[in-house]
Amino acid sequence: MYPTPPGRLHLIVALAALVVLLFVQQQRLVEIPDSGRVLHALPNAVHGPWFAIVSWVLALVVRRWAGRGATVVITAVLALGLAIGTEAMQKITGGDAEWSDVFFDMVGMSAALCVWSVREKLIPKRVGMTAATLLLLATQWPLLHPLLVDRHRDSIAPDLVRFDSKFARDLVASSSVTDIVAAPDGWDITGPVLQVTLADEIWPGVHLDDPIADWRRYSALDVDVFVDGATPLPITISVRLDHAPVDHVYRTFHCAPGPCHMTLRLADLFERDVARVNAVVIYSRRAHAGRSVYLGRVALRP
Secondary structure (H helix, E strand, O other), rough: OOOOHHHHHHHHHHHHHHHHHHHHHHHHHOOEEEEEEEEHHHHHHHHHHHHHHHHHHHHHHHHHOHHHHHHHHHHHHHHHHHHHHHHHHHHHOOOOHHHHHHHHHHHHHHHHHHHHHHHHHOOOOHHHEEEHHHOOOOOOOHHHHHHHHHHHHHHHOEEEEOOOOHHHHHHEEEOOOOEEEOOOOOOOOOOOOEEEOOOOOOOOEEEEEEOOOOOOOOEEEEEEEOOOOOOOEEEEEEEEEOOOOOOOEEEEEEOOOOOEEEEEOOOOOOOOOOOOOEEEEEEEOOOOOOEEEEEEEEEEEO
């Protein structure tokens, strides 16, 4: 038995470490606490650059026994199989397998192989490096949209959402049927509003996730709704918190049919100097499933 040469041993160790880290990253075994839209999108943005590194190491291994041109082809085939395999593993580990992840893995692989081809003098340096740069930039697309959403969210403060914006759907989530429509007659709210047909679930309503987190400068939260139908509707406003003794605080209002203005005063509700808001949830009860309520304004008051 002959000892493994140091160079080959280092390459094997590096490859094993990269594959393990690739599995950890792809399967999202490491979670980032208190993460918002951008941090939630970060694992998707890491796919491309990380897979470029993995592809480069694969090319180093393949090049030991294959020619220059064959190395590119073989590496591409192996990398594709690895990308599909790691996504398939998410089915076993309970994750969400997404073809978009495979796509960005392949974009990252292509960037690595462009640089590799320059190294092996298969393509001109300017062409290869330009293509690699553009491909790596393209892998950051998953970060662009959440960055734009957060920029819009900050620009409309103290409103938490505006339904005349193309980003309204990114700021509001619901399992109920929702539609952006004109405000009902007899309401002083102008412009588009959100119609919510309450789902048949325990607490039907809407979530405003990752709003402005720091509420120290505000004294109250104002919510304007319009209740459809002929009978009153209970509506609860829940503020979900981080860095607080409780995970949420809430108040329930009993809205008569028609316009309903609700004010949630923040004084003594939670410690605004410490706590940070991660969501605002506006909901009713299962007994009112099928009824419609219109959400017109959700805004903080200085």
